[in-house]
Amino acid sequence: MGKQAKRETNAVVLKQAMLRRLPRRLQAKGELHFPAVPALLEHYVKILDLLWESIGRKFTPPELDEFRQSLSARLAQAHAASASAKVVVSYDCDPSPKTSITWKVVALAASMEEEYQHWVDTRTPPLFGKNADAKAVDVARSLGVPAEVSVLDVGAGTGRNSLPLAREGFAVDALEPAPALVKVLSEAAAAESLALGVVVGNVLDPALALPRASYRMLLLSEVVASHFRSTEQLRQLFETAARVLEPGGVIVLNAFLTDSGYKPDDFARQLSQVLWCALFTRRDFELALQGLPFERVADEPAADYEREHLPEGQYPSTGWFEGWSGGQDLFDLPADRAPMELRWLVYRKMS
Numbered sequence: 001m002g003k004q005a006k007r008e009t010n011a012v013v014l015k016q017a018m019l020r021r022l023p024r025r026l027q028a029k030g031e032l033h034f035p036a037v038p039a040l041l042e043h044y045v046k047i048l049d050l051l052w053e054s055i056g057r058k059f060t061p062p063e064l065d066e067f068r069q070s071l072s073a074r075l076a077q078a079h080a081a082s083a084s085a086k087v088v089v090s091y092d093c094d095p096s097p098k099t100s101i102t103w104k105v106v107a108l109a110a111s112m113e114e115e116y117q118h119w120v121d122t123r124t125p126p127l128f129g130k131n132a133d134a135k136a137v138d139v140a141r142s143l144g145v146p147a148e149v150s151v152l153d154v155g156a157g158t159g160r161n162s163l164p165l166a167r168e169g170f171a172v173d174a175l176e177p178a179p180a181l182v183k184v185l186s187e188a189a190a191a192e193s194l195a196l197g198v199v200v201g202n203v204l205d206p207a208l209a210l211p212r213a214s215y216r217m218l219l220l221s222e223v224v225a226s227h228f229r230s231t232e233q234l235r236q237l238f239e240t241a242a243r244v245l246e247p248g249g250v251i252v253l254n255a256f257l258t259d260s261g262y263k264p265d266d267f268a269r270q271l272s273q274v275l276w277c278a279l280f281t282r283r284d285f286e287l288a289l290q291g292l293p294f295e296r297v298a299d300e301p302a303a304d305y306e307r308e309h310l311p312e313g314q315y316p317s318t319g320w321f322e323g324w325s326g327g328q329d330l331f332d333l334p335a336d337r338a339p340m341e342l343r344w345l346v347y348r349k350m351s
């Protein structure tokens with residue numbers, strides 16, 4: 001008598017065996033847009049590995065490695081281009097009964113200027129809040145009679161600070177790189193016939209040309225905090241400030257500083273930048289200021305200052321300011337638990 005194979009009759013085993021055939025008829029395709037954070041490479045690989053496994057397309061280790069390498073290269077490319085850039089992974093199941101998948105990874109360049117164009121096209125103004133920063137106005141007033149105080153509002157946006165300062169009589173130039181914001185700002189200034197200089201430009205541009213030879217105040221509100229990406233950029237800013245400030249003039253900025261007990265790694269820094277709350281340490285500021293003629297004259301929590309000094313009913317200026325300034329856009333933690341906060345920093349150029 002010939003040897004008879006033992007047939008499977010276990011219902012659980014049979015069900016699994018049939019489910020393994022389902023991918024021959026299951027079709028899927030999709031597209032995932034990832035922020036360009038190279039430090040998240042393994043996290044992204046895991047997401048795709050699990051997703052593809054769930055539709056019956058489990059990658060072998062060499063297949064996954066090939067995908068990892070491609071993703072890594074595109075992440076590096078997009079990260080270098082801009083904090084707004086994305087990496088897009090698209091996939092499509094090959095035709096039935098194949099159980100393989102075809103995938104593609106591309107870097108999607110998107111500049112900060114394009115992102116602001118989108119804001120102007122889709123959001124309801126005012127884009128950055130309804131009133132000027134109390135700190136900006138208070139420091140400007142402390143520097144002399146308005147007509148004698150020249151202010152360069154760097155990254156002026158739609159003029160949240162420039163316009164009220166110009167109305168008070170300060171000699172304001174607004175520097176702004178995003179054309180869509182420049183347009184809104186220029187139209188608002190023209191509507192009130194305000195004497196406000198508008199310069200289209202980037203403060204980190206070595207060829208930056210400004211209308212005045214020097215200023216008594218440089219203001220960067222929500223600029224370092226939202227868009228700066230390295231200590232080198234901070235250094236460039238302070239070198240420019242040292243060049244264009246009058247002796248005794250001040251640079252006023254807000255930035256996210258980490259608590260001394262927390263050391264942000266690449267992962268935290270890169271993610272903070274794409275989430276518009278760029279982390280800096282006190283050491284970063286020390287390095288950026290090294291050898292330059294500045295003394296620090298203020299260093300305080302921005303939210304506390306604004307809450308205490310804005311006129312009744314004006315704080316907070318936007319619905320997102322409290323959470324953002326407290327670090328909750330980066331850390332999903334209860335209020336006051338994130339190891340960072342937005343601080344007002346003021347440095348005076350020594351004579």
Ligand SMILES: C[S@@+](CC[C@H](N)C(=O)[O-])C[C@H]1O[C@@H](n2cnc3c(N)ncnc32)[C@H](O)[C@@H]1O
Nearest residue numbers: 128155156157160178202203204221222223227
């Ligand atoms: C969040 S908005 C704040 C706008 C305005 N300062 C305010 O507080 O309402 C950040 C602004 O910084 C500008 N910006 C970013 N990087 C800059 C740079 N390197 N030089 C000048 N402006 C910059 C952006 O275009 C944008 O207008």
